[in-house]
Amino acid sequence: MREGGIGAAVKRKEDFRLLTGRGTYTDDIARPGELFAHMLRSPHAHAAISAVDISAAEQAPGVVAVLTGPDADADGLGGMPCGWGITSRDGTPMVEPKWPVIAQETVRYVGEIVAAVIAETADQAADAAALIHVAYDSAPACVQTARATEADAPRVHEAAVGNICFDWDLGDKEAADSAFANAAHVAALDLVNQRIVPHPMEPRAAIAEFDVAAAKLTLHCTGQAAHAMRLLLGAFVLNQPEHKFRVVCPDVGGGFGTKVPPYCEYAILCWAARKLGRTVRWTGQRAECFITDTHGRDHATKCELALDGEGKFTGLRVLTTANMGAYLSAFAPLIPTYLYATLFAGQYTTPAIWTNVKAVFTHTSPVDALRGAGRPEATYLVERLVDEAARLSGLDPVEIRRRNMIPADAFPYQTPVALLYDSGEYERALDIAVETSGWNDFEARRRDSEGAGKLRGIGFAAPIEATGAAPSAIAGSLGARAGLYESAQVRFNATGTVTVFVGTHNHGQGHETTFAQLITDKLGVPLENVEVVEGDTDRATMGMGTYGSRSLSVGGSAVDRAMDKIVEKGRKIAAHLMEASVEDVEFDSGTFTVSGTDKSTSIAEVAFAAYVPHNYPLEELEPGLDEQAYFDPVNFNFPYGAYVAEVEIDPETGRLSVERFTAVDDVGNIINPMIVEGQVHGGVVHGIGQAVCEQVVFDDSGQPLTGSLMDYTLPRADDVPSLTLDHTVTPCPMNPLGVKGVGEIGAIGAPAAVMNAVVNALAPLGVTHVDMPATSHAVWQAIQNARAA
């Protein structure tokens, strides 16, 4: 292994900056003469606005402008765009109501912007906002996902009858129905995959500047996808051409999906900056981010799994109602459809699958991607059903999985729900997890817990996901309104250092290190001589950003392709320098050699010759060593895992603790094992959080009651045991690096493993299902209900 190359567990290059407070986050940036925006937000989930009186606010000290919905219309702003269209099963397009950047006649969720005040200081803007009088005529709200389609549910958008955004299906209903007609057992569950808040450490923030002389707009913001942000805001909302619009996403303190979509605040800042010819900034308070960052999950599902007499899965049927919130955020329709139902085969050979998803509007905060985005919901229902099937058929949860897993020799494997799985050795991961977790010794630990008056449970989950979005042609045929390739530029500098420009974005994933390791490994340039630049539309040529665990397999592959071009050109330059024929020049780890001789030259010398072309084949070659490549994957890739959770429950109080957690993952080739481990750690903790703590609660009128960290529980260190991690390596055949995504798999597998363990612990009492989150109260209630039954 080359020092600092692929496979080296080097510490992250970016951490010196980030851990010593030297990062540059959006809020750290200051501009002379900047103005501050304050967003006045609706306190009602559903109300008609009869008047907005801004006269007092306009006269308040320091106020430069007060913007309202009609102003946005007058200035020709478009609504917030949606990046993915879904077609209902009757062939009609999804209902896509306009999402105005500032509410006009109606507000549809608590937190929706009703006016924006721009003032010389943040305090002046906030004080002036308090002087705005909005006359609301409040109305009943539609809040609960499962009840959104009921006849008497308040209507969210006039165009969405029954509050249905789309009614979509996938799979072969006839085949699935037939499997159920002939089933020996049917495992059926009603599940709620609860709404959770993404909670990046850094709140959203943005600064918009308008250079009047150049007619150029620059937006710095907390984003995960600078180019996509530019495209969506520029083309659909602001009518600002791309060559006159720069978006920069500097250091960003976590995203988890919620920082992918463009937001109304950013559109308002850009609009205000352009209108006023001044810099305008906004930094979200934790409280407003709680209700206006897009939320995640929020499904109500009825699902059932058919089995034959041998415990083989023969059919799966799923009916899901997915909550979109009040408006369609940029990728919301994609999540409960192609990122969800396409994963229903899980790791199994289930031959017949049918699903129907109704996406609904409610008077709640919009929902979009959150770590896993659809795939945690898929793994959760499949793996909960498998445990229920094990219970019904009297098989051990590991044994029933073993009987149904796709065998290693069956790849590539076509599932009945569209995806072609590339590679996998599922049973091997399962074997390692069984061994590492002490699955077979569980009974002894259970008895120990019993002796201490506690209930103990063990749960297995076999998560799978599709990462590396996406093959553009396939994505386009399924409704994507953009391509999903990635671009990379590898630029040698004259002195032999390298600058890499990639269209992805690093907000905790370690790209500055991982991408540099690719350069070090292939080109032999020391790690410290490589700089990775991301998140700037004026520097990286093009890109689609970081989400869906795509950066390495798509962006990294683009880097690899660009390096191939560097080597190809370098060989020609080296051949000239060594007076050899190009065919005889070989390249390995930073050195060009003439095969069969001891003649060699380093890539640094080649780079120098390329930029100081005194001795250079100028008649055949251009100067410079600077190459660009795009990579559009031919397929998704499919990371998978085998997870085992063990919980202990105090039956008197319902208090639950996750005692042990084992995760065996296969993410293909590993560039930096330490970063991979960190990503799995983060994902698993996120998943444990969903399983046992986190939940957004709205009251019946649509008021968010869990709107601060006093009322919304994030997992803390003492909620999580020391994790036992292991991995297998099944290289992905679909990209040159053989890698798969790793950022989300932990959050995909952990909820199912933990909840299977909870149900296992309570099984002696007759409990067969507990909804997330398994708080002490929920567990205690399940125990009481079981005892009363």
Added chain:
Amino acid sequence: MDMTGEYRIGAPRERVWKALNDPDVLKQCIAGCEMLDKTSDTEFSARVSTRVGPVSAKFTGKVELSEIDPPNGYRISGEGQGGVAGFARGGATVKLTEDGGATLLAYEANATVGGKLAQIGSRLIDSTARKMADDFFGKFAETVGQAEEEISGEAAAEDAGAGEEAASAVAAEHAPPAAEGGGLSPAVWIGGLIAVVVIVLIVVLS
């Protein structure tokens, strides 16, 4: 939120009566009250600055009396707007019963809150509302000049809703008979008192 409470009132009728119909006195008794107007026999409006936990704001509220059943009770409803802090709306059913020489005023209030108040303050509202109600009655008793020693020792307020002991005892005497001549009827003064309770509960705090 749902809240119940009970106060025993033993102040001289005329003084209480006048005080309860004197917006200036009421204003003095509500912490942070900037304006209190009796806009008709059955309506009050008020503006109060206060804070609930981390949320501070000026609230403007209107309270209306209905289902007036002298001297047994009333229905009161109202709404308060706290601007960027959110809003509160709700109602209370108030019952009056004679208790020896005094009058027991019992209320059952329910209110919904919205905006920042609900998002951040919901867990703080109950306790803050109780404290404000107690502060009001304490201050009111003092203001109407009733000597503390006349407070009967057992007089106490009970908060069944949250199971917490709450509320200071208020010097009071039994409900006055219907006034003749120059006085206002009990319906009005009790209404005034209730209005203040509800202003406190709904407009200011809940």
